[in-house]
Amino acid sequence: MNRATGGTARRMKNKDEDTESVSPQIIHIPEKPPFLPHLQPTVKVHAAVIEPKDANTLVRKLNQIAPLENLRHVKRVQKKCIGEGKLQLCLLLSTVENDGEVDALPYEILELVKSYQLSTYITKVCKYAATSKEEWDEQCKLWPTSYHPPTYNISGITGFTEEESQSVFNFMRHAIDLATSCVGQVVNAAVIVDPSTKQVIASACDGVISSASPANEVSKEGSCSDYPENLNSSNLENQQTSLLDSSIGEFERVISNVACLHPWRWAVQSLSPSCGCWHPLRHAAIVAIEHSSARDRQLFPDYKLNGEDSIKEDCTLSPSKRQKIMDSDFQSNDRSSESVRPYLCTGCDIYLAWEPCAMCAMALVHQRVRRIFFSFPNSNAGALGSVHRLQGERSLNHHYAVFRVVLPEEVLRNKVVDAKIAGCG
Amino acid sequence: MASYEDQTFEFMKLALEQAKDALANLEVPVGCVIVEDGEVVASGRNRTNETRNATRHAEMEAIDFLVEQWQKNGLSPLEVSEKFSNCMLYVTCEPCIMCAAALSYLGIKEAYYGCANDKFGGCGSILSLHTSCSQLPTSGFASSKKGFKCTAGIMASEAVYLLRSFYEQGNPNAPKPHRPLKQRV
Numbered sequence: 070m071n072r073a074t075g076g077t078a079r080r081m082k083n084k085d086e087d088t089e090s091v092s093p094q095i096i097h098i099p100e101k102p103p104f105l106p107h108l109q110p111t112v113k114v115h116a117a118v119i120e121p122k123d124a125n126t127l128v129r130k131l132n133q134i135a136p137l138e139n140l141r142h143v144k145r146v147q148k149k150c151i152g153e154g155k156l157q158l159c160l161l162l163s164t165v166e167n168d169g170e171v172d173a174l175p176y177e178i179l180e181l182v183k184s185y186q187l188s189t190y191i192t193k194v195c196k197y198a199a200t201s202k203e204e205w206d207e208q209c210k211l212w213p214t215s216y217h218p219p220t221y222n223i224s225g226i227t228g229f230t231e232e233e234s235q236s237v238f239n240f241m242r243h244a245i246d247l248a249t250s251c252v253g254q255v256v257n258a259a260v261i262v263d264p265s266t267k268q269v270i271a272s273a274c275d276g277v278i279s280s281a282s283p284a285n286e287v288s289k290e291g292s293c294s295d296y297p298e299n300l301n302s303s304n305l306e307n308q309q310t311s312l313l314d315s316s317i318g319e320f321e322r323v324i325s326n327v328a329c330l331h332p333w334r335w336a337v338q339s340l341s342p343s344c345g346c347w348h349p350l351r352h353a354a355i356v357a358i359e360h361s362s363a364r365d366r367q368l369f370p371d372y373k374l375n376g377e378d379s380i381k382e383d384c385t386l387s388p389s390k391r392q393k394i395m396d397s398d399f400q401s402n403d404r405s406s407e408s409v410r411p412y413l414c415t416g417c418d419i420y421l422a423w424e425p426c427a428m429c430a431m432a433l434v435h436q437r438v439r440r441i442f443f444s445f446p447n448s449n450a451g452a453l454g455s456v457h458r459l460q461g462e463r464s465l466n467h468h469y470a471v472f473r474v475v476l477p478e479e480v481l482r483n484k485v486v487d488a489k490i491a492g493c494g
Numbered sequence: 495m496a497s498y499e500d501q502t503f504e505f506m507k508l509a510l511e512q513a514k515d516a517l518a519n520l521e522v523p524v525g526c527v528i529v530e531d532g533e534v535v536a537s538g539r540n541r542t543n544e545t546r547n548a549t550r551h552a553e554m555e556a557i558d559f560l561v562e563q564w565q566k567n568g569l570s571p572l573e574v575s576e577k578f579s580n581c582m583l584y585v586t587c588e589p590c591i592m593c594a595a596a597l598s599y600l601g602i603k604e605a606y607y608g609c610a611n612d613k614f615g616g617c618g619s620i621l622s623l624h625t626s627c628s629q630l631p632t633s634g635f636a637s638s639k640k641g642f643k644c645t646a647g648i649m650a651s652e653a654v655y656l657l658r659s660f661y662e663q664g665n666p667n668a669p670k671p672h673r674p675l676k677q678r679v
Contacts, residue, residue, distance in 0.1 A: 428591075431614070
């Protein structure tokens, strides 16, 4: 079962079918927004019909004076068949700026337009490079582009084996169970997992309001390797039933305390506490990161910043060799975890009930999480595809892969969530 | 009384002191102070290496100090929110996306920063989380999406100088070197 490659198509299909029994799915949330092939974003450009004999000279000159910096996938020349075997060539001059006034073209291009007596017009080209053959076919109907099929190795990022999928679903159930473990309210929950050992490193619930943190814990080493399988699911089922029974208005109230959904609302949260520790920024992911670093300090207490012991020895190796050793150590299960201290959450996955907000999503970049799995999208403030899309911000120094996990028992609940979000949009 | 501009520099100097303290402790040298009614009420500097928690940025340190302090004084969330709306942040480097989001959630009044943060900046460089452009209907001041005024370039060269000296001495806690990683992809 390899269900993690698709985009919107499968997801939409799923929505249509969700009255039937739907198998759990892992849906990859890509780095750029998914578009239906015929609805790809476009940009306006200046173009002109040219004489075929001038094509080479003009393309060369234009590539020098006005290279297509942000449209590298777009071809400079479009060939059109205009009947009776006659070809017409159109040349892309530059992108349109300043309301498309031809006079606003750069001076050098204006000179070319004059000397070759070109009559310019405005047309559209696709803004982003095609990521599939289908997208490319549609793009070329507007203006020809180039298409490079992805060559990177996607194993370990997408492509889940049956066993991996089951493990993902179990950890997600665990996260949702935590999120719904308080009576009468739902919060966000985060579970950080080392996938190489299937061990829960840390888990936490929102701690924005004091009463909402029943399950915050640092896992004790070795005690939870089979934790998700042993979960008592009755809690989840009870919540499920009560959520489904409740009206949409009721549901809205129930999830109004999910911190990442309403990060600006902390001061007027419905369960305003007078006691205990509340904190406007203690979202589940932030607290889970805090727990995982506490665990790190606890497991490797003697680690020195200046790197005495093992780090110093390693430094005599070449960086690439050191890299390989650290990787293999980290991945092998039979070694005791004491042998190598992982850097932050490198190699770890995090499971969240709701798509994280910008603060949490960026915190997970900082902490170098490898993959993020969430169940419910967050159209209010989500930063992994809904409002922002941090996995597509190329300037960041670390990138994780993002997946939405749809569990079958939540299909109905998804509907309620969708209805709720649509209702306030 | 010192002019508005003098005051801005005075506060940024204090933030730079914090950054220097970070550098002396082998941390990425970024520091900040939070000012309420013209008085410094909190300061912070990076503690990511010490805590092994990469989210412990200067801003988070200062914010946590304030929340704890105000909570100890028995303030309610609403009162804390009101206090934050009077606060100004002076930080040596543009807040990252995480910190910019946090500052917006808290609803601080204004932020002044030194150098831009081309890789992670959340106040103009990568995202602009300080501008409030909410399309969602919001109810009531305390729960609505908030922006804050942002002023860049205050003593930026001093901030850059500190960062440069840090990266020249080498981040002892940096992950594995980047180059082999790229080769493996």
